[in-house]
Amino acid sequence: MRLVQSIDRRLKYRIVAAGIVSLLAWLSLQATSPRSPDSWSDEMREASRRMERAIAAVARHHETAGTPIDEALDPNRTGLIGPEYSPLFTTLGQLEAKRTTTNPDMAGLVVHLLRRAGVSAGDTIAVGVSASFPALLIATLTAAEAMGVHPLAILSLGASAYGATRPELNLLDIHALLLSEGVVGTAPVAVSLGGAGDVGADFDPAFRERLLQQIEMSDVPLIYEPDLRANVARRMAIYLGGPEGRVAAFVNIGGADANLGTSPLVLRAEPGLNTELALPPPAQRGVLFEMAARRVPVIHLLNIRGLALRYGLPWDPMPLPEPGTSRLRDDAGARGLRFWLITAAYFASLGLIAVVAGGRHA
Numbered sequence: 314m315r316l317v318q319s320i321d322r323r324l325k326y327r328i329v330a331a332g333i334v335s336l337l338a339w340l341s342l343q344a345t346s347p348r349s350p351d352s353w354s355d356e357m358r359e360a361s362r363r364m365e366r367a368i369a370a371v372a373r374h375h376e377t378a379g380t381p382i383d384e385a386l387d388p389n390r391t392g393l394i395g396p397e398y399s400p401l402f403t404t405l406g407q408l409e410a411k412r413t414t415t416n417p418d419m420a421g422l423v424v425h426l427l428r429r430a431g432v433s434a435g436d437t438i439a440v441g442v443s444a445s446f447p448a449l450l451i452a453t454l455t456a457a458e459a460m461g462v463h464p465l466a467i468l469s470l471g472a473s474a475y476g477a478t479r480p481e482l483n484l485l486d487i488h489a490l491l492l493s494e495g496v497v498g499t500a501p502v503a504v505s506l507g508g509a510g511d512v513g514a515d516f517d518p519a520f521r522e523r524l525l526q527q528i529e530m531s532d533v534p535l536i537y538e539p540d541l542r543a544n545v546a547r548r549m550a551i552y553l554g555g556p557e558g559r560v561a562a563f564v565n566i567g568g569a570d571a572n573l574g575t576s577p578l579v580l581r582a583e584p585g586l587n588t589e590l591a592l593p594p595p596a597q598r599g600v601l602f603e604m605a606a607r608r609v610p611v612i613h614l615l616n617i618r619g620l621a622l623r624y625g626l627p628w629d630p631m632p633l634p635e636p637g638t639s640r641l642r643d644d645a646g647a648r649g650l651r652f653w654l655i656t657a658a659y660f661a662s663l664g665l666i667a668v669v670a671g672g673r674h675a
Contacts, residue, residue, distance in 0.1 A: 353637050356428075356459050357421035361636035363455035363496065364420035368393065368448075370494040371487065380481060389633050391415045393448045393487075395478030400520040403508050404568075406445060406473030409629040410617035414448040418639035422624055423456035423612070425643065426586050427562060430610035434461035436561035439552040439609075441600050443507060443567030444472035444484035449614045451487075453564050454497045464499055465552055465560070467536070469569045470524060471507025471516075476567075480520070485531060503534045503551050510539035511571050536571075541599075544571045548600050563604035564612045574599030584620035587611045 371392040375382050386408065387394035393415050394408070395401075432438060438457060442450045450466070457464040468484050470477075477484040485504055491497045506513035506524055513521045528535050534551075538544040548571060552560055565572050573579045576593030579601065590605040592598070598606070605611055614620065621628050625642035 353421060357424045358637040360420035360424045360456040360459035361417045363458055364451055365417040365636050367451045367455060367491055367496040368415065368417065370490060370496055374490055386475065388631055389415060394475050395472065397474040399478040400480055400517055401444065401470060401472050401478045401483060402474060403471040404473045406475050408475045411446065411475040412629050413617050413621055413626065414446050416626060416630055416633055416639065417636045418626070418634055418641065419448065419452040420455045421637060422626065422641055423452050424460060425641065426612045427456060427460060427462065429586050430562040430612060432460070432462055432561045437463045437465060439560040439563045439604065440464050440466040441565050441569065441572040442466060443469045443569040444477035445567040446614065447477040447484055447487050449566045450484065451491065453566065458497060465502045465555070467548055467551065468501050468504040469507030469511065470504065471513065485527065485533065489531070501533050503536050504528055505536040505571065507569060511544055512537055512539050541570065541575065542596060545598065545600055545603060549603055560609060562610045562612060563601065564614065565601050566614045568615055570599065572600045574602055582611065582613045584613055584616040585623050587613055
């Protein structure tokens with residue numbers, strides 16, 4: 314009996330020891346997990362500096378044109394925060410989210426996400442952007458420039474509140490300004506009106522006609538197709554029909570119907586990088602899902618609060634950080650490693666217990 318009790322005590326000690334080992338392994342993994350800032354590569358820093366120059370160019374334009382910046386809305390004086398309502402208005406928007414996207418380090422984050430998606434210099438990426446987040450267009454284009462990546466950008470001019478809602482400086486104007494300033498070097502491959510049906514059906518008719526005239530004078534091809542399937546097919550043909558033949562990633566900016574589609578499954582797309590998405594029926598798919606169906610990585614730049622939380626971006630910073638100083642993080646790549654290390658420690662502990670138990674029965 315005493316021998317059995319002695320073995321039982323030793324077994325209990327081993328179980329406790331195994332539990333302590335597992336706990337220590339978990340604590341050490343938590344301590345070394347990448348909640349600390351990810352290192353900034355030279356490309357990320359260069360992208361952030363380019364975005365800072367782009368923002369400065371937009372701000373100078375406002376000064377030259379005599380269009381005042383409302384510091385109550387745009388205290389960092391970026392020139393990228395428009396009025397709440399305008400003829401370009403489509404839906405409500407969150408002011409703090411719009412200001413968060415004007416952080417130049419957003420471009421550094423886009424470089425990181427493109428690298429995580431497997432994009433390399435010389436690759437082509439597809440970009441679908443609504444005018445709700447002009448700063449995210451700048452972040453994506455400057456990231457592409459820093460990486461030596463070719464962006465195929467399709468713009469939509471309708472904007473939610475506080476986006477590119479200035480009629481005198483809409484998203485097409487902003488892109489043209491950046492081209493003329495030499496901040497970016499690639500013109501859009503197409504543009505749509507956005508708004509209802511992606512044809513501006515909810516815009517004032519006279520204003521819609523002005524936009525159509527502007528697009529015609531810009532020589533940027535117009536997408537004017539109210540049917541979702543036909544609209545998406547046109548966009549996919551533009552993205553995939555060039556000499557490149559394939560795209561390495563799709564960047565969605567904002568909530569244009571042609572990019573998101575009509576399925577509630579889009580709500581499952583995480584802000585940031587998505588490599589696998591549940592697919593809705595073809596009739597409900599926007600470009601995002603059509604790309605996912607082709608196994609193209611999707612970088613989803615919407616739900617800015619979630620994006621900031623996931624990657625460590627400061628929320629509504631004032632003043633804006635110096636380029637390359639935000640404490641970015643990305644747990645996604647390490648979550649799997651951490652899981653397997655914890656699992657290995659756990660099963661090692663179980664193995665130890667089994668050995669001791671086997672010794673007792675022997």
